[in-house]
Amino acid sequence: MRLPRTHVLIGIDEDALQAGAREVKAALDRTIDEAGLADEIRIVETGNLGFLAHGVCLVVYPEGVTYAGVTVEDVPEIVSEHLLKGRPVKRLQAAVAPVRPEEPVGLTRKQPRVALEHCGVIDPESLDEAIAAGDYQALAKVIEDGLSPEDVVSEVDRSGLRGRGGAGFPTGKKWSFTAPGKQKYVVCNADEGEPGTFKDRLILEGDPHRLIEGMILAGYAVGATKGYVYIRGEYGLSVHRMRQAIDQAYQEGLLGEHILSTDLSFDLEIKTGAGAYVCGEETALLESIEGKRGYPRLKPPYPGTVGLWGKPTVVNNVETLAKVPPILLKGSDWFRTLGTATCPGTKVFTILGHAAQPGLIEVEMGTPLREIVYGYGGGVRGGKAFKAALVGGAAGAFIGEDGLDVAMDFDSLREYAAVLGSGAVLVLDETASIPDLLQGILDFFRYESCGQCAPCRSGTDRLAALLSRIRSGTGQEGDLALLEGVAAAMQETSLCPLGQSPILPIGSALRTFRDEFAPIAASAR
Amino acid sequence: MKSVLEKYAPERENLLDILHDLQTNDPENHLTEEALRETATYLNLSLAEVRGTASFYSLYGFSPRGRHIIRLCDSPPCLLMNGKSILAELEQQLGIRLGQTTPDRTFTLEPTSCLGVCGVAPAMMIDDQVYGNLTVERIPAILDEVRRNDEAA
Numbered sequence: 001m002r003l004p005r006t007h008v009l010i011g012i013d014e015d016a017l018q019a020g021a022r023e024v025k026a027a028l029d030r031t032i033d034e035a036g037l038a039d040e041i042r043i044v045e046t047g048n049l050g051f052l053a054h055g056v057c058l059v060v061y062p063e064g065v066t067y068a069g070v071t072v073e074d075v076p077e078i079v080s081e082h083l084l085k086g087r088p089v090k091r092l093q094a095a096v097a098p099v100r101p102e103e104p105v106g107l108t109r110k111q112p113r114v115a116l117e118h119c120g121v122i123d124p125e126s127l128d129e130a131i132a133a134g135d136y137q138a139l140a141k142v143i144e145d146g147l148s149p150e151d152v153v154s155e156v157d158r159s160g161l162r163g164r165g166g167a168g169f170p171t172g173k174k175w176s177f178t179a180p181g182k183q184k185y186v187v188c189n190a191d192e193g194e195p196g197t198f199k200d201r202l203i204l205e206g207d208p209h210r211l212i213e214g215m216i217l218a219g220y221a222v223g224a225t226k227g228y229v230y231i232r233g234e235y236g237l238s239v240h241r242m243r244q245a246i247d248q249a250y251q252e253g254l255l256g257e258h259i260l261s262t263d264l265s266f267d268l269e270i271k272t273g274a275g276a277y278v279c280g281e282e283t284a285l286l287e288s289i290e291g292k293r294g295y296p297r298l299k300p301p302y303p304g305t306v307g308l309w310g311k312p313t314v315v316n317n318v319e320t321l322a323k324v325p326p327i328l329l330k331g332s333d334w335f336r337t338l339g340t341a342t343c344p345g346t347k348v349f350t351i352l353g354h355a356a357q358p359g360l361i362e363v364e365m366g367t368p369l370r371e372i373v374y375g376y377g378g379g380v381r382g383g384k385a386f387k388a389a390l391v392g393g394a395a396g397a398f399i400g401e402d403g404l405d406v407a408m409d410f411d412s413l414r415e416y417a418a419v420l421g422s423g424a425v426l427v428l429d430e431t432a433s434i435p436d437l438l439q440g441i442l443d444f445f446r447y448e449s450c451g452q453c454a455p456c457r458s459g460t461d462r463l464a465a466l467l468s469r470i471r472s473g474t475g476q477e478g479d480l481a482l483l484e485g486v487a488a489a490m491q492e493t494s495l496c497p498l499g500q501s502p503i504l505p506i507g508s509a510l511r512t513f514r515d516e517f518a519p520i521a522a523s524a525r
Numbered sequence: 526m527k528s529v530l531e532k533y534a535p536e537r538e539n540l541l542d543i544l545h546d547l548q549t550n551d552p553e554n555h556l557t558e559e560a561l562r563e564t565a566t567y568l569n570l571s572l573a574e575v576r577g578t579a580s581f582y583s584l585y586g587f588s589p590r591g592r593h594i595i596r597l598c599d600s601p602p603c604l605l606m607n608g609k610s611i612l613a614e615l616e617q618q619l620g621i622r623l624g625q626t627t628p629d630r631t632f633t634l635e636p637t638s639c640l641g642v643c644g645v646a647p648a649m650m651i652d653d654q655v656y657g658n659l660t661v662e663r664i665p666a667i668l669d670e671v672r673r674n675d676e677a678a
Contacts, residue, residue: 014642014654014655014657015642015644015655015657015658017654017655018657193639194639195601195602195638195639195643196601196602197643198642198644201641232641233582234584235641236653271541272541272542272545273582274541274582274583274585275637276581276582276583289538290537290538291536291537291538291539291578292578293577293578293581294581294582350644351644352602353605353606354605358643358644359644360644394600394601424602424643426601426602426643428605432605437605440601440604440605441601443599444600444638447638450581
């Protein structure tokens, strides 16, 4: 068989499917075949290509030409002009292409991708491509080099990897705290529910084998032979891709007993959520896997001691686990060359809202917010002025113009009373109303509060009603202080992060944009 | 119903999966009283345990719903991108309010939390299909397409 001279990558995600990606793929197949190019050109279905809001997208390699908004009608032109004659079709070339090659702005700007290195590059439904790209190499290395479970834990510990789900707890420490026991579990938290976050979805849909490898390695490190991936019920394509990848891994002896003909055993199962934000909290997630209401548990004991069915359990986020294989393959020293001293490595951020180029990027920890908004997100759409960014989702904080130079890592953001959280960056232009958006956030918390503990159950209700009163112009003297006071009390007394979080958006909104609230409350006086 | 239940080992950890499966197989897209009862018996749980667990999760419905469930995201990123105007248009086009089902039982309109496609906000899901970059102008065509597919099937 001849090696193809050209690869055409077609990004398949939920949005592209809706924009007709299947039809475009079929038309490409047909037209390339008719042009007699079937032996020379390979069409690869891959996950999201890293830029959004552009319909069906293609990338043609080796040229690296990016097409967006491609329809079936465009296919003959692309095939005859570009693939046959080598002349890229200018009118379809994506706006995300570099403005000047030496200093690209937008999502094509250089990114040190670690967790996402294969996303949008390989066909996520092909185990062969995943392996060719390097998946399962770290597992092979651990086996060949005879690394003990303790060696794996200490290498991850030395790398300084911290949990990418939001809390930022050192992964190596979490693993080393796992209590001894005959039966242990590894659980991957893929219940990505933080509004504005879609990074885990793209790993699940773009490189599922990377996640499986990370889970096998975590299992080996802590002595667990069974794992669960808990995926939220709304992520249909993620469940499909993951299920297919797990089946392939079993067939090839990468899961099950005697992995790669060794004594290593690891079984992996998918559990699907059914619509509950609070299940992203690790102990609520464990309850849900057990088939119960997703009520968070009182901690301690932590899952490392008393987890799934009372057994020691490691719960890690998708992005965290996806970073484990490269750390073991390239070493903790390599990982520490990226990021900051206390937050080594890279972080996946999602850029959305009024950004000129919404999408997702993986950059070094500590990258300034300004660089993310302007360098990668292309600034504010429509030439409008930047007002603020809501960083970290609903359980995040507003950062205004004066905070644009903050380094985006767990520790630097704390100085701004903000959090890195899930890495969502919601860009707001000058027209955005902070009180309106805050209302959306508080309504969200009210709806999603599980109702188990009183501070959160009645607190979220009170917060939403209070702000609604303030916004309607019937607020009373002291309402803003009350809003902040209730949220502060909830932070102190709530059982889990859901009730502890509203203080973040409320506190930051009142600190930076108090003017927008005060007139409304005053109008009632 | 029996054939659905017997795909799963009779263990509580399978409860959510069983409920998903039963709901998908129900012509009216919901969990019937009988389904909850049968599940309780199969898993050796009380009906209260099964109902109590199911009612915690927003993807399950307990009264008859339309053939197609429209789930419109009402999380902050979609609200910021004019999600409210999409809701108004859907209510107008369908002649129902959020949470209701059209008289011809074609559509049920529900809110949902973040669908994880915020780069193309505002967004909604109709059954398993995600629709992003919604505009008021696109809504009639999307609804027509779903209706046409129904007629073709």
